[in-house]
Amino acid sequence: MQTIGFEKHDHGACIHDTLAKAEASCADTGLRLTAVRRRALEILLAEHRALGAYDLLAVLAEEGLGSQPPVAYRALDFLVKAGFAHKIEALNAYIACAHLGADHTPAFLICRSCRSVAEADTAPAQGRLGDAARDAGFKIEHTVVEAQGLCPACQEIAP
Amino acid sequence: MQTIGFEKHDHGACIHDTLAKAEASCADTGLRLTAVRRRALEILLAEHRALGAYDLLAVLAEEGLGSQPPVAYRALDFLVKAGFAHKIEALNAYIACAHLGADHTPAFLICRSCRSVAEADTAPAQGRLGDAARDAGFKIEHTVVEAQGLCPACQEIAP
DNA sequence: TATCAACTGATACATTATAACAAAAAGGCT
C-alpha cells in the first residue's frame, strides 16, 4: 500500500476520489453524509495535514455550518467511526483517510514542523506487536502507530 | 525484551529496582531526582496503570507536595525526558517505564476496561515503519506504538 | 559567600472535549 502525503500527486483527483468513495460507502451502508459531515471531510481533505477540532470548527463557523464545539466533534466522530478520517493521538488532531475504501491498519508519519501527515500501512509491522500481545494474552482491538519527525521538505529548511 | 504489566511478578521488587535505577541514573548524569519527582515516579510505579496528570496531582496534593497543575506537569516532563516514564498518547496519561535503564523503543498494550498497560518493545516492528519512512524521505525522531484492547483479566469479566 | 542555574509556588489562562436537553429533520409506516 502506497504511503500518501509527502510526494507530489494529483491532489484534485485525490480529493474527488475520496469524496466519491465516501458517498458510495454511505449509499451502501445507509450512513448519512449530511452537509456538515461532507464539508468537514472536504476541509480535512484540502491538505494532507492534521487539523484540530477547533480549526475545523473555525472553518465551519465561517460558512455558517455551526459555531459550537459539539458540531465539530460530532462530525469528526462520524467520520472516524465511518473510517473516513483518523485521529492523530499525538497531536489531538484529525486527518482524512488517504486509503479510503481499502481495508487497512493505518500508520502515520507526522512532521513536527509543518504538521503534514503521510499515511502508510503497518499490517506487517503489527505482526510483531501481535506476537507480543498473543504472548501476553492481550486481545488487540485497535492500534495506534505514529512516527514523529521531519518530512522531506522540512528537512531542507531546518535540518 | 519481556512484556511487563499483566503477568504476575514480584511487584515490590519491580518498584524498588526501578527507583534504584532511576536514582543511579540521576547520580550518573547529574539530573536531580527531587522530592516531588521521586514521589511522582513512585506513584506512577504503584500499579502498571496509566495515570492522568490530574490524578497524579491529586495524590501529590494530599501529601502536601503541590496543588497546582504545573507541579504535576513539571514532574511528568522531567520523568518523561529522563526516560523514567512514558506518555500514553491515546489516553493523555502517563506510566512509569517498565524497562528503565534498557535502551528500548516502547510499545504499549492498553486495556480499555481497567486502563492497565503492559510495555513491550517494537524495535523489530519498526523495521517496517522505518522502510516506509525511508521510502518517503521522512526522518523519524520518535515513534508511538499503542495497541488498545482487553487485558487477560478483563477478557474473562467482559469478553 | 557570591553567583548563576535550576527548581518551586502561585495565578491566570489556553486548549481540547463532553454532558444534557430542546428543536428540527429524515425516514418508515399506514
Next chain:
DNA sequence: AGCCTTTTTGTTATAATGTATCAGTTGATA
C-alpha cells in the same frame, strides 16, 4: 398525506487537559 420513531442539529454550560509567566527559593560551584 399524516403519524410515529430515530437521527441529527442547535445551544448552553461545564469538564478535562495543558501552558505562560513571574516571583521566590534552593543548590551547586567558584
